[in-house]
Amino acid sequence: MAALAWSCGGADDPAIDTAGPEPPPAAAGPAIFEERAAGDVDGDGWVDLYVTNLGSNHLWRSRGNGRFEDVTARAGVDDPGWSVPALFFDPDGDGDLDLFVGNYLDFNRGTHTVCAAAVGDPDYCSPRSFAPQPDRFFRNLGKGRFEEATEQAGLAGADAYTLGAVALARPRRSRRRRRAATR
Numbered sequence: 001m002a003a004l005a006w007s008c009g010g011a012d013d014p015a016i017d018t019a020g021p022e023p024p025p026a027a028a029g030p031a032i033f034e035e036r037a038a039g040d041v042d043g044d045g046w047v048d049l050y051v052t053n054l055g056s057n058h059l060w061r062s063r064g065n066g067r068f069e070d071v072t073a074r075a076g077v078d079d080p081g082w083s084v085p086a087l088f089f090d091p092d093g094d095g096d097l098d099l100f101v102g103n104y105l106d107f108n109r110g111t112h113t114v115c116a117a118a119v120g121d122p123d124y125c126s127p128r129s130f131a132p133q134p135d136r137f138f139r140n141l142g143k144g145r146f147e148e149a150t151e152q153a154g155l156a157g158a159d160a161y162t163l164g165a166v167a168l169a170r171p172r173r174s175r176r177r178r179r180a181a182t183r
């Protein structure tokens with residue numbers, strides 16, 4: 001199964017207001033689109049799409065006719081925090097794409113504050129003014145259903161200001177090479 005992820009957002013993203021120190025939408029309100037990852041999570045041959053947000057993320061399942069349906073709740077892959085990178089990959093090698101979601105920091109209308117620039121004007125606060133949010137790992141149980149396995153993956157407690165992620169795959173050795181290596 002193929003997987004793909006790429007970045008966007010930032011000052012060039014029309015969805016992001018960079019005109020002043022206005023707070024972002026509340027977590028329950030309209031979300032700021034951050035990134036997306038693409039991969040066939042249910043093995044039906046059609047590439048599905050995971051979109052991260054400041055607020056709820058969304059898994060869009062391709063119906064195969066150019067239309068998508070929101071299966072986030074059914075799949076169990078939402079995250080309410082400020083999610084930025086997302087990766088589909090298969091670290092357990094079972095053929096089903098698992099999902100990593102990286103979270104940035106705890107920034108919403110409730111935690112928003114205005115800081116002062118060096119000249120005294122109101123400005124955005126440094127990222128270090130906010131607490132980092134934990135990353136999440138979701139294991140694909142098959143047919144597009146997931147369970148959170150952050151702790152089992154060894155990622156629990158690794159809070160960081162995550163803005164990017166890369167998955168490195170180790171080539172699988174052939175059965176003959178594995179037998180040779182154990183002799």
Ligand SMILES: [Ca+2]
Nearest residue numbers: 040042044046
């Ligand atoms: Ca699919």
Ligand SMILES: [Ca+2]
Nearest residue numbers: 055079081083
């Ligand atoms: Ca989120």
Ligand SMILES: [Ca+2]
Nearest residue numbers: 090094096098
């Ligand atoms: Ca897997």
